[in-house]
Amino acid sequence: MIQIALLRSDTGRRSSGLRADPVKRRPLRQTLPRPNPLVHLNPALETPGQARAAHTDISHRARLTMLRSVFPQDILAELGRLQREAGEAGAPDDPMASALEGAEQAGAGRLASALPAQPALAALTAGMLTAPGAAMLHSPALALAPGIRDSRGARFPALNLRTSPVAIEIEAFMPGLSIDEVRLSLEGDVMVLTGERESQLPESDDGATVHAAERFSGRFRRVIGLPHDIDTQAIEARYALGVLTITVPRLQPVMARPITIQDPSRDDLTGRQ
Amino acid sequence: MTTTNIPRPLGALGPWLRPPVDIIEDETGIVVIADIPGVPLERMALRTEVDQLVIEGELAHRPGEAAASELPPGRYRRSFALSRELDPQGISAAMDQGVLRIHIPRAGGSHVRRIPILGG
Secondary structure, three states: OHHHHHHHHHHOOOOOOOOOOOOOOOOHHHHOOOOOHHHHHOHHHOOHHHHHHHHHHOOHHHHHHHHHHHHHHOHHHHHHHHHHHHHHHOOOOOHHHHHHHHHHHHOOHHHHHHHHHHHHHHHHHHHHHOOOOHHHHOOHHHOOOOOOOOOOOOOOOEEEEEEOOOEEEEEEEOOOOOHHHEEEEEEOOEEEEEEEEOOOOOOHHHOOEEEEEOOOOEEEEEEEEOOOOEOHHHOEEEEEOOEEEEEEEEOOOOOOOOOOOOOOOOOOHHHOO | OOOEEEOOOOOOOOOEEEOOEEEEEEOOEEEEEEEOOOOOHHHEEEEEEOOEEEEEEEOOOOOOEEEEEOOOOOEEEEEEEOOOOEOHHHOEEEEEOOEEEEEEEEHHHOOOOOOOOOOO
16 A cells, blocks of 8 residues: 555655755655665566566565565654644655656666655555545545556556555546556566557548547557455456446455463473473 | 536536547538436437537546546536527437547538629
């Protein structure tokens, strides 16, 4: 869930336009005083080539274990810190501008996708830690934005995203397609939805007059960042009523199990070896 | 999709969604193609009011906590004024995978009338 926020929010607030001020802004790298486990442990945030390489080295489960060992240390404090930092940064910060700035500085998609997302992550955090009001859910910072790898500010198909403890559900509103025209693939933790929709407009020398041409046509590409705790083998997609519904189940954590502590000094059966 | 929100009317649930359309006219009449994904047929309404063609559809609400919505829950609505040479009785419509296709025939098979311009 957190990773989703990280990736999704890279163009989260667009109202202020491109107004990156390199003097005023701290360098992106310094906005994280200590190594961010999410960034370093997620090969999907690297360039696609690096991601594939990393996946051959480290299995999904191994990365999960690493995450679990790093993550629980102080998650609330970490989230709170991000939230405060977002507060200090103030509203006018434009994540897209940050993303571009980051990409320029680092020359890599990794920073651009991961770091500028902090305000939105903080907004999500605020929504989680306090009562999640409707206003919070619909705040601009939380709006699903095209990923940094989306083509040309793609708005097609529109995406809705729902989360629950057991699954993530993504709805892509893409009417009038056949399944053959759609491709859904998973590159690491990044899901890519591509396809092409043909224009219904007549050819120019058809004798017909076009009064409105508002519907999308052409190639499209949407990129959705997924969290680490997903079951990549069990992803399902269904196309009905012009909506592609993708269900991504989460891996269920191992149930807590009490461990008996033995005390040899006690004269009982469990103490004797 | 280029669906945009228009101001929410009083008492309505959620914002109105304005479906994008293609409108093509040829000799037989006018074809309106509208993107209305996520609406089952029983939640669609297509009607003529006086000289207006009104398209309405209710986006099925799905349970669960919305993490992000590019398409908020709401109702699609769009209306067009019909001109007199169109035949509202002859309107036909079909829906397939979220695309509504409406055909509005010309009344009485009338064709474009050329108006001669007289000059000296």
